[in-house]
Amino acid sequence: MDLTYTPEEEEFRARLREWLAKVLPTLPPKPSPDDWPARRAYDLGWQRMLHDAGYGDVHWGASPTVRLIFLEETEKAGAPYVGAGFVGLLHAGPTIAAEGTAGQRERWLPPILRGEEVWCQGFSEPDAGSDLAALRTRARRDGDDYVVSGSKIWTSHAEVADWCELLVRTDPDAPKHRGITWLAMPMDAPGITVRPLKTLAGSAEFAEVFLDEVRVPVANRVGEENDGWRVTMVTLSFERGTAFVGEVVACRRVLRELAAEARGNGRWDDPVLRRRLGRLNAEFRALWRLTQWNVSEAEAVGGVPGVGGSVFKLRYSHARQELYDTAADVLGPASLDLDRPWMLDRLSSLSYTIAAGTSQIQRNIVAERILGLPKGR
Amino acid sequence: MRFQLTEDQRALREGVRELLTRRFGPQALRVAVEEPGRLDRALWRELGAAGFFALRLPEERGGVGLGLPEAVLAFEEAGRALLPGPLVATHLAAGGVPGAADGEAVVADVGGSGLVEWLAEADVVRGEAAGAVPLRSVDPLTPLHRAPEGAGVDPAAVLLTAAEQLGSATRVCELAAQHARTREQFGRPIGAFQAVQHLCAEMLVRTETARAAVYAAAVTADPADVDTARLLADEAAARGARDCLQVHGGMGFTWEFEVHLHLKRTWVRTHRTGSATDSEERMAAELLAEPA
Numbered sequence: 001m002d003l004t005y006t007p008e009e010e011e012f013r014a015r016l017r018e019w020l021a022k023v024l025p026t027l028p029p030k031p032s033p034d035d036w037p038a039r040r041a042y043d044l045g046w047q048r049m050l051h052d053a054g055y056g057d058v059h060w061g062a063s064p065t066v067r068l069i070f071l072e073e074t075e076k077a078g079a080p081y082v083g084a085g086f087v088g089l090l091h092a093g094p095t096i097a098a099e100g101t102a103g104q105r106e107r108w109l110p111p112i113l114r115g116e117e118v119w120c121q122g123f124s125e126p127d128a129g130s131d132l133a134a135l136r137t138r139a140r141r142d143g144d145d146y147v148v149s150g151s152k153i154w155t156s157h158a159e160v161a162d163w164c165e166l167l168v169r170t171d172p173d174a175p176k177h178r179g180i181t182w183l184a185m186p187m188d189a190p191g192i193t194v195r196p197l198k199t200l201a202g203s204a205e206f207a208e209v210f211l212d213e214v215r216v217p218v219a220n221r222v223g224e225e226n227d228g229w230r231v232t233m234v235t236l237s238f239e240r241g242t243a244f245v246g247e248v249v250a251c252r253r254v255l256r257e258l259a260a261e262a263r264g265n266g267r268w269d270d271p272v273l274r275r276r277l278g279r280l281n282a283e284f285r286a287l288w289r290l291t292q293w294n295v296s297e298a299e300a301v302g303g304v305p306g307v308g309g310s311v312f313k314l315r316y317s318h319a320r321q322e323l324y325d326t327a328a329d330v331l332g333p334a335s336l337d338l339d340r341p342w343m344l345d346r347l348s349s350l351s352y353t354i355a356a357g358t359s360q361i362q363r364n365i366v367a368e369r370i371l372g373l374p375k376g377r
Numbered sequence: 378m379r380f381q382l383t384e385d386q387r388a389l390r391e392g393v394r395e396l397l398t399r400r401f402g403p404q405a406l407r408v409a410v411e412e413p414g415r416l417d418r419a420l421w422r423e424l425g426a427a428g429f430f431a432l433r434l435p436e437e438r439g440g441v442g443l444g445l446p447e448a449v450l451a452f453e454e455a456g457r458a459l460l461p462g463p464l465v466a467t468h469l470a471a472g473g474v475p476g477a478a479d480g481e482a483v484v485a486d487v488g489g490s491g492l493v494e495w496l497a498e499a500d501v502v503r504g505e506a507a508g509a510v511p512l513r514s515v516d517p518l519t520p521l522h523r524a525p526e527g528a529g530v531d532p533a534a535v536l537l538t539a540a541e542q543l544g545s546a547t548r549v550c551e552l553a554a555q556h557a558r559t560r561e562q563f564g565r566p567i568g569a570f571q572a573v574q575h576l577c578a579e580m581l582v583r584t585e586t587a588r589a590a591v592y593a594a595a596v597t598a599d600p601a602d603v604d605t606a607r608l609l610a611d612e613a614a615a616r617g618a619r620d621c622l623q624v625h626g627g628m629g630f631t632w633e634f635e636v637h638l639h640l641k642r643t644w645v646r647t648h649r650t651g652s653a654t655d656s657e658e659r660m661a662a663e664l665l666a667e668p669a
Contacts, residue, residue: 376570
């Protein structure tokens with residue numbers, strides 16, 4: 001067991017730090033969360049800078065450890081989050097890199113890496129969220145096209161996306177996990193309607209997408225027809241792998257800020273609150289160690305994250321909610337003011353035990369795939 | 378960074394597990410419960426001969442020359458097997474107290490909360506135990522005395538205790554999953570019910586998070602890592618034993634089933650090195666220090 005980094009990794013860290021210190025002060029101010037076109041431009045601009053400096057493909061071109069260092073250092077330096085680039089860089093990109101043809105990789109990967117195109121995720125449906133394989137959006141073959149009808153929901157960045165990683169049902173008679181196909185759908189195709197959804201945090205984070213006889217070329221299919229479930233599992237394993245590294249670093253920073261706030265406003269003298277902060281410090285330190293453990297394991301087995309991601313996600317989602325509830329207790333009545341720091345994050349954190357597989361689904365995964373319990377009901 | 382067990386570390390863990398399965402399996406555990414307060418000196422010497430106590434002593438002083446990570450793996454196995462005796466105190470005395478390293482001497486320690494384990498069986502007592510009075514110990518396999526004063530706490534004792542807790546947490550999670558896979562009710566294995574699945578899943582999540590914390594603390598020996606390991610491992614072991622008992626239903630509430638022994642030992646270990654509150658306070662104070 002070793003927690004030291006190789007000289008090459010340390011050199012990467014030092015170079016990245018130096019570069020961040022140079023470029024971050026030159027960035028324009030962050031746009032308002034409600035201004036989607038401005039957010040798109042800002043996020044793509046940041047990706048472009050990363051690309052030009054040689055960090056564009058760090059999410060799937062580098063080793064898991066180098067990626068860990070990248071996420072740790074960018075978060076510590078206060079660099080922009082991946083933002084609108086999330087689905088392209090952490091979902092569709094790695095999936096196409098692993099499962100796509102040479103032509104598909106050539107068509108889609110460079111624009112993602114250069115910060116030119118935004119992707120959104122078309123997995124969830126109104127009647128198929130946690131039971132993803134129950135999706136009903138239909139695609140029938142018509143010559144060189146699939147003709148797609150149905151609807152998707154909880155689609156982040158849909159208003160400003162160029163492409164959608166879309167799951168469709170190509171064989172309605174097959175068992176539900178078969179009969180699914182993974183398509184890359186251009187968002188400017190006729191028949192697509194996007195309607196923004198307002199979250200409980202008051203922002204338009206995602207959208208409903210309605211599909212009415214949308215034509216998608218067969219050439220845009222990634223993987224075989226009716227083999228989309230397997231391709232999707234490849235996509236999701238990336239999501240549960242190291243996607244939360246930066247957030248753990250951010251939570252540890254928030255915790256220090258909370259301690260300082262509590263010291264300033266006198267709440268630090270409350271031993272119950274103080275010990276709760278102490279326990280959260282242990283919690284996030286352990287989550288950081290678990291991240292390092294999972295990354296090392298991924299590296300040992302060839303870079304593909306395992307089910308350890310479910311263990312991490314379960315523990316992390318709840319810890320994050322506990323963190324922001326504790327922030328509210330540090331602030332007292334001021335926690336009712338949405339302009340105070342952390343309070344919008346508190347609302348956003350409510351999605352953590354739901355998004356990317358609910359805690360209940362994650363527990364089923366842990367019970368069945370790690371502990372070998374019989375399939376649940 | 379390769380934060381995974383090395384081949385040698387795996388082999389060491391297997392070796393200790395094999396020794397303990399052979400010498401302290403379920404049958405020996407039963408016998409020990411029937412003879413509370415008696416320490417198996419022959420087993421103690423065997424542990425000594427296998428290098429359990431001298432693991433971290435340099436080779437030139439007759440030790441094995443390994444480090445804290447290896448000691449943590451050995452103590453994890455001891456916790457898994459519910460091995461009785463003042464293991465941590467004797468291990469820490471190796472090199473300082475004659476006979477401790479090779480298992481000839483049993484060493485007791487006046488711990489952080491003023492509790493002394495195995496005082497009557499000890500050949501050597503470290504700390505001030507004069508005037509200690511016996512308690513009716515909750516754990517049938519750990520005789521306890523209350524001493525007038527507790528001593529300072531050695532971080533290595535905190536970490537090795539956390540390793541034992543991790544072993545207990547791992548074992549009770551295995552027991553619960555094994556039972557859930559095979560025990561049938563309402564015409565199917567109870568592990569097919571989500572209520573049971575989710576109890577077991579949470580046990581595993583707590584255990585694996587604690588594992589990362591305990592192993593990291595063994596690598597860094599950083600005080601904040603050690604406190605983290607302690608808090609997470611205490612939680613994984615104590616809550617895990619309760620959940621394991623719950624999964625076993627009425628069977629879990631019997632003297633015959635081993636889970637109560639894990640739960641009671643877990644409680645003893647929770648107090649061995651001072652209170653969890655101390656660790657929480659130190660972790661709180663660490664938040665106000667400058668980040669590394």
